[in-house]
Amino acid sequence: MKVSDFDYVLPESSIARYPPGERGSTRLEVLDRNTGGIRHAGYADLAAFLEPGDLLVLNNSMVVQARLFARKTTGANVELVLLEKHEGVQDRVMYRGRLKRGDRLLACGSELEVLSVEGDGIAKITCRDGREVAAFFAEYGEVPIPPYLRRSAEEIDRERYQTVFAEMPGSVAAPTASLNMTGELIESIRSKGVGLAFLTLHVGLGTFMPVRAERLESHVMHREYYRIPAETAGAILRTKEAGGRVVAVGTTVTRALEHAAPSLQTARAVETVAGEADIFIYPGYAFRIIDALLTNYHAPRSTVLMLTAAFAGWGNLRKAYGEALEKGYRFLSYGDSMLIV
Numbered sequence: 001m002k003v004s005d006f007d008y009v010l011p012e013s014s015i016a017r018y019p020p021g022e023r024g025s026t027r028l029e030v031l032d033r034n035t036g037g038i039r040h041a042g043y044a045d046l047a048a049f050l051e052p053g054d055l056l057v058l059n060n061s062m063v064v065q066a067r068l069f070a071r072k073t074t075g076a077n078v079e080l081v082l083l084e085k086h087e088g089v090q091d092r093v094m095y096r097g098r099l100k101r102g103d104r105l106l107a108c109g110s111e112l113e114v115l116s117v118e119g120d121g122i123a124k125i126t127c128r129d130g131r132e133v134a135a136f137f138a139e140y141g142e143v144p145i146p147p148y149l150r151r152s153a154e155e156i157d158r159e160r161y162q163t164v165f166a167e168m169p170g171s172v173a174a175p176t177a178s179l180n181m182t183g184e185l186i187e188s189i190r191s192k193g194v195g196l197a198f199l200t201l202h203v204g205l206g207t208f209m210p211v212r213a214e215r216l217e218s219h220v221m222h223r224e225y226y227r228i229p230a231e232t233a234g235a236i237l238r239t240k241e242a243g244g245r246v247v248a249v250g251t252t253v254t255r256a257l258e259h260a261a262p263s264l265q266t267a268r269a270v271e272t273v274a275g276e277a278d279i280f281i282y283p284g285y286a287f288r289i290i291d292a293l294l295t296n297y298h299a300p301r302s303t304v305l306m307l308t309a310a311f312a313g314w315g316n317l318r319k320a321y322g323e324a325l326e327k328g329y330r331f332l333s334y335g336d337s338m339l340i341v
Contacts, residue, residue, distance in 0.1 A: 082141065
C-alpha cells in the first residue's frame with residue numbers, strides 16, 4: 001500500500017483558518033461505514049446519533065504554549081517548539097536554526113542551555129535559573145497552531161485551540177475532534193444515558209509530520225505518551241459486556257485505545273493502563289476496541305487520514321469527503337466534523 005493511494009485535492013479555500021464564531025456551531029457529516037450512507041447535521045446534534053449504553057471517550061490533554069523565539073549569544077535567531085510530554089518529562093524541543101551542545105540561548109530575559117542535540121532538528125534544553133522548561137514555555141510561549149493555517153497565533157487561539165475539558169498539560173497540538181464540544185452538548189449526551197470517560201494522550205508534532213516513505217509498511221510512527229485511568233478502562237469493559245458502543249472522540253483517543261487493546265481486553269482492564277503509542281493504523285487493520293469514531297477532516301496523505309480510512313473504508317471515506325467538499329464543509333483543525341458509525 002502506498003502513501004499516494006491516500007491523496008485527494010483539498011482546495012485552500014476549504015481549510016478553516018480560524019475557529020467558528022461560536023464553539024459548537026460547526027457541521028457534522030454522519031457516515032454509516034456498513035452501507036456507505038451519508039447524513040448531514042450539526043455538531044450540536046451529536047447526541048441524536050448516540051444510544052443509551054454507549055460510551056463516549058475523550059482526550060483531556062491540555063495544549064501548552066509551545067512556540068518560542070530565542071537568540072544565540074552570537075546574535076543568531078532560533079525558533080523553538082517544545083515537544084509533547086513523555087512520562088512527566090517535557091524538556092525536548094524542535095528547533096529551526098543551528099544549535100550545538102553547550103549553546104546558550106537568550107529568551108524573555110532568561111537564559112537557556114542546550115544539553116544535547118539528538119538529530120532531526122531536536123535538542124534537549126534546560127533553564128539555567130533552575131525553572132522547569134515546561135513552566136518557562138507556559139509563561140512566555142505562543143500557542144502552537146498548525147503550520148497549515150499559515151498565520152501567526154492570535155489571542156483567540158489561546159481559548160479556542162483548547163478543549164473545554166482540557167486538564168492535563170502536555171500536548172503541543174489539540175485533540176481537534178473535541179474542540180467544538182461544549183458543556184451544553186456534554187449535558188445532553190449524559191442526559192440520554194450515554195457514558196463519558198476520559199483518557200490522556202499528549203499529542204505531538206508528529207501529527208503534522210509528512211509520511212516520507214512511499215510504502216506505508218516502511219513508515220515509522222511517532223510515539224505519544226498516554227494514560228488510561230482505571231475508571232475509564234473499567235467503563236470500557238462494562239460497555240463492551242453490555243453490548244454498547246465505545247465511541248472514540250478523535251484519532252488520538254483511537255490510537256491510545258487500540259495500542260492498549262491487549263490490556264483492555266483482559267481481566268486486568270480495571271487497572272490503569274499507560275504506555276507510548278506508536279501504533280500506525282491504516283486500511284487492513286482490525287479494530288479491537290472502538291465501535292464508532294468522531295473525527296475532523298484530515299489532510300491528504302496524512303497518517304490520521306489513513307487511520308480514518310481504515311475505520312470507515314477508503315471508498316466510503318473518499319465519497320464522504322467529496323460530498324463534504326461539494327457542500328462547503330470546512331476542513332482540518334478548526335473545521336467541521338464527521339461521525340463514522
